[in-house]
Amino acid sequence: MNLKLKALKKSLWVYHVSAGSCNNCDIEILDLLTPRFDVERFGIVLVGSPRHADVLLCTGIVNKKCVERVKEVYEQTPKPCVVVAIGACACSGGIFRDGYQMAGPLNKIIPVDVYIPGCPPKPEAIIAGIVKFLKEIK
Amino acid sequence: MEELKKVIVPIGPYHPLLEEPEYFQLFCDGEEVVDVEWIAGYNHRGIEKLAESKHWDQVTFLVERICGICSTSHPFAYCNAVEDLAQIEIPERAKYIRSIIGELERLHSHLLWIGLAGHFLGYNTVFMWAWKYREGILDMFEMITGNRNHYAMFRIGGVRRNIEDEDIPILKKTLSEVEGKIKMLTEAVIDDPVLSARLKGVGILNKEDIKNYGAVGPIARASGVDIDVRKDDPYAAYNLVDWKMITTNNGDVFDKAVVRLLECFESIKIINQSLDRIKGTKGEIWKEVREIPKGEGIGRHEAPRGEVFHYIRSDGRASSPIRHKIRAPSYVNIPTFKASCIGETISDVCIILAGVDPCYCCTERIAVYDKEKKKKVYSFEDLVKKSIEKTEKIKKEIGKESKLWKKLF
Numbered sequence A: 001m002n003l004k005l006k007a008l009k010k011s012l013w014v015y016h017v018s019a020g021s022c023n024n025c026d027i028e029i030l031d032l033l034t035p036r037f038d039v040e041r042f043g044i045v046l047v048g049s050p051r052h053a054d055v056l057l058c059t060g061i062v063n064k065k066c067v068e069r070v071k072e073v074y075e076q077t078p079k080p081c082v083v084v085a086i087g088a089c090a091c092s093g094g095i096f097r098d099g100y101q102m103a104g105p106l107n108k109i110i111p112v113d114v115y116i117p118g119c120p121p122k123p124e125a126i127i128a129g130i131v132k133f134l135k136e137i138k
Numbered sequence B: 001m002e003e004l005k006k007v008i009v010p011i012g013p014y015h016p017l018l019e020e021p022e023y024f025q026l027f028c029d030g031e032e033v034v035d036v037e038w039i040a041g042y043n044h045r046g047i048e049k050l051a052e053s054k055h056w057d058q059v060t061f062l063v064e065r066i067c068g069i070c071s072t073s074h075p076f077a078y079c080n081a082v083e084d085l086a087q088i089e090i091p092e093r094a095k096y097i098r099s100i101i102g103e104l105e106r107l108h109s110h111l112l113w114i115g116l117a118g119h120f121l122g123y124n125t126v127f128m129w130a131w132k133y134r135e136g137i138l139d140m141f142e143m144i145t146g147n148r149n150h151y152a153m154f155r156i157g158g159v160r161r162n163i164e165d166e167d168i169p170i171l172k173k174t175l176s177e178v179e180g181k182i183k184m185l186t187e188a189v190i191d192d193p194v195l196s197a198r199l200k201g202v203g204i205l206n207k208e209d210i211k212n213y214g215a216v217g218p219i220a221r222a223s224g225v226d227i228d229v230r231k232d233d234p235y236a237a238y239n240l241v242d243w244k245m246i247t248t249n250n251g252d253v254f255d256k257a258v259v260r261l262l263e264c265f266e267s268i269k270i271i272n273q274s275l276d277r278i279k280g281t282k283g284e285i286w287k288e289v290r291e292i293p294k295g296e297g298i299g300r301h302e303a304p305r306g307e308v309f310h311y312i313r314s315d316g317r318a319s320s321p322i323r324h325k326i327r328a329p330s331y332v333n334i335p336t337f338k339a340s341c342i343g344e345t346i347s348d349v350c351i352i353l354a355g356v357d358p359c360y361c362c363t364e365r366i367a368v369y370d371k372e373k374k375k376k377v378y379s380f381e382d383l384v385k386k387s388i389e390k391t392e393k394i395k396k397e398i399g400k401e402s403k404l405w406k407k408l409f
């Protein structure tokens, strides 16, 4: 296994991008940090800059105003970087699929590695998704 | 402002703690804020237009996804609007269930705000604890509706799911636990000298400002303006139960926090009474609605942040509205920062902006323009840091904290 991938598995630093979401998915991501789920136990930390991130958690349909932003953020992350699409919106566009502001879904804009559907996915589902991915790259 | 050289450093377009993209620019003279600007639109999804292509029943789910925090407020107002248009009287049991859901939502939203405000002030313990207590309420939602957020509880003519009798004792138990915790939190906030020093007299909005900006919700009530749709134009079960409107007079950030905390107890009162009324009774929870006639209707609901307003027009033939207009409370509340931020120091701006609770979540970044040095840029994180530093300083000056904090944590 490549060294970078090996390092990636140890302690995931995640950066959260909200691109035209209803912010419920975002709240569930924040919920992961609070006492009931507390993912910091596993070394998963939210960071303030994409330059430090191993994982991008993206929510929302990616509207036309956000497209450039999302690309910019993705380009700033060190590679390999795992992109996780959280929520029906990021996976497929969800209920907003036919809207005029829709530029996504996310995999049209940047390459996506993990899809976690749900509207919003429960915090448990988000954890399960990440764990599945980690097992996969072993 | 034109002569200032604008340099924007892209620090954290998306701050982990904030969700909805908004963009504030502060213009400063030294430490003092002289002007604020606001750019929005990063979250625009074209919902009003989409509503015109969806079936009447589907629109309920669509408007639910306007905002994740007030995800019941919009269906509430939308159903009110359609029922106003078609002159539908909903069954009594549905009225109570609607109020219960609406008030549970207020509880979780206010707790969420208190947590975020705590974080901005440097009380991260408050953040963690408030969000922990909030989980109890989300559990109640899960029990009643099957989902933690986006409950899909509303339908035109009533509600989708019943609250079963055997669930009521558990709901009440969870509620009284949460009430105890909020009580402690309230006493601690009101009693704490550091918080008083930090928040009293900061970001004041007086009655005039509120009227000029047309602000609504807790921030209007904190300035002594008693508007609340639940009282002024009762709907659902709000005139069938006993509760009172909370107002205070000072209009500063401290009062906004107090109003929100005290409102939690009123919500708990409403929920308890409603649960008592539906316990042991049977009845329909929704009414069949076959046709939406031609006409227009309006619906209002007092969301956690203020009045939500929906306007609906139907031509009587199409299976979807031909016009759907939505006005959300944050849209009128956010511009009040012009009145509340100007003249304050940079370290206070963070909590003043947060004090509006602008459903605000994603203040992407804040650029600060210093009049003298021309180009000084702070990120939102710097602002939070500044705010935390100030709290620490005051803590040292006062030298003591509320005893209650120790009890609490």
Ligand code: SF4
Residues within 6 Å of the ligand: A020, A021, A022, A023, A024, A025, A059, A060, A086, A087, A088, A089, A090, A094, A118, A119, A120, A121, B065, B068, B150
């Ligand atoms: S998937 Fe659902 S909860 Fe998540 S952002 Fe989209 S509408 Fe909101």
